[in-house]
Amino acid sequence: MLEISKKVSADVLVIGGGGAACTAAVAAARNGASVLLVSKGKVGNSGNTIMIGGSYGMDGESAFHEYHIPGADPSFTKEELFRAIVNDGFNISDQNLVEQFVEDSPRIVYEVKEWGEEIGERFAFYPPSNWDVTGRSMGRALMNGVKKMENVTIFHDVIVTDLLKSGEAVTGALGMDPYSGQLIQFQAKATVIATGGFAPYTLKNTNSDMTGDGLAMAYRAGAKLADLEFLLFLMTAVEPRNMRGSILPALCTFRSKFDYDPVDRDGERIKVPEKLREMEATSEMCKLVHMYYFGRTVNAGKGSPSGGIYFDFRRFTDQQIDEMFEAVMDHFDGFYKHGFYHGESIREFRDLAKKNRRIEVGLTSEYSVGGIFIDENMDTGVPGLYAAGEAASGVFGANRVADAVTEMLVQGYKAGETAARRIMGQPMPETDGNCVAAAVGVLERLLSNRDGIPVSAAVRELETISDTALAMVRGEESLRRGIQSYEALERKLGQVTLAGKGMRYNRELMRALEIRNLLTCSKLAARMALERRESRGLHLREDCPYIDNENWQTRQLAYLADGEDQLIRKPPVVTRVPPRKPEKVDYERFILEEDLGMKNMEET
């Protein structure tokens, strides 16, 4: 029998330790609430926040007129930012959320930069209104902001396993300290989920805590999940093997001096229209172009062994290759030790390119566009429950081109503010004892299961199913089979068996908890992908190569009813940009002809 070792309570509980959680905690505290900030990793040193490899920003008007930033370009207006988000999101953004993103972001984006600069972190401005920054600097800046608040109590390294409720309302959560194995019951008048996204594939370029915990917990507690079929792929290292999972290959392609020929496993060049190749140095839209063209290569059985492609350098001399990588190294100078990107040696990558003239590159998801359904106040619709950042959904529609970093800051702040204001003067709710027992029961069952599959086998199986079912380019058959496989795995997971039964840093227990959540997200993503019989944004269907604006200019939501997943469609909220004409449009023609992509990439 497991017991609760400790109970703690405060006005607002914030779950997470990245940008969305930190800004939520600050905003709630500023609005008079006492706050518990509970994070699986260390606050300010966990989540995808510390993985940041590029930049983020605001609109140029605000940067120029309100913050008087030298070099800011006011012609990148709020209006343009708004339209770009909706257009590049293939018209299914909830525009009330885009409104909130555009209007509220300048203040918090600027403030976080100040938190960072105050402690000597580097935020390098480039026009129209962006800053290059490293994930570590962002993490430290956020921590500096949180430390300024007196009434925020931090719990580093506590894994929240489930939300707790009383009737319909969320009244806190159950946490587990992985080091001691102790269970902590958190009690709060309002709870903010800021736990980041989910990464379902074998190849990962994210922090290891991207297992969709917050999404699945919210779903179990009655919240709706939306748009899970949209996963943003990025070219990711698979060799040299010690760099596996680094997004260095993608970042190389963003430099205009960098060039390569994309080739398949037979060494044949993969044809990508020149106009679209050029996007690599000018627009984040290139991520979508890679998915479209390279996804097809992989489906045709011509992908690399890791399900990716190759960068081919045979056309270039050693000197040319040196020059290309020099440009990459120059870009990162001042952010990392010269010649490095995070812990990875750019020289080692270059030397492999020179030696083999060919580098295998994988493709995997960096960001989940979908997540918990929220309104413009970050309200999930479940009383007492809010969500923000990558864990939430709705701003970016079917494709993200604007900054996820801005999203986490602006939504986190709003969630904290709303939560604190709404609970003022309310009494502390009681949590239903049965609900606590059920949450503890999940852990007890995992520890007492016998003769089921081992956790590592379950993890491997889940990731393998996702690799095929949720591939860059999807199809009816593979999705159907994938869903069946997820369901079969779900049944086996009921008996998943751990070899170690102790509570001190039990990795198997932690992974068993994670995989339960990741399975919920992955299965729903596949369900939504199967339903959506069209191609839109980051969801590409081989069997439906058109954008169906007649039937599918709509979001998809899932919720639990009597233990069963229910899927519904919801037209996006429109405030400014009208929907597209109700017709079918060829996907490739659309991305070739439409003026997509935000004008916010750095001149290189």
Add this chain to the structure above:
Amino acid sequence: MLVKIFRFDPSVDCQPHYDSYSVEVRPEDKMTVMELLNYIADNLDSTLSFFSHSACHHGICGRCAVKCDGKACLACTTVLDGEDVVIEPLKADVVKDLVIQN
């Protein structure tokens, strides 16, 4: 190569001990210590504990540090050369196996 790993669960063991695992690793594989630990946990002994609950894998968070042959290193960026190796926790105050509270 032979991998010797420090094992200790203070809640049940009176004494730490070492377990040895034989794993095929060539220098050209460029396998990291973190990958090796994952390999052992996934295939040879799932009860092995090492830092993994919020790991960046790219030398950013700095939390996966262990001692390899007595030298402190980050498990995620340290590449194995195929020679036998002894892996131990960074500090004496062990939570379990290679995990310390840092």
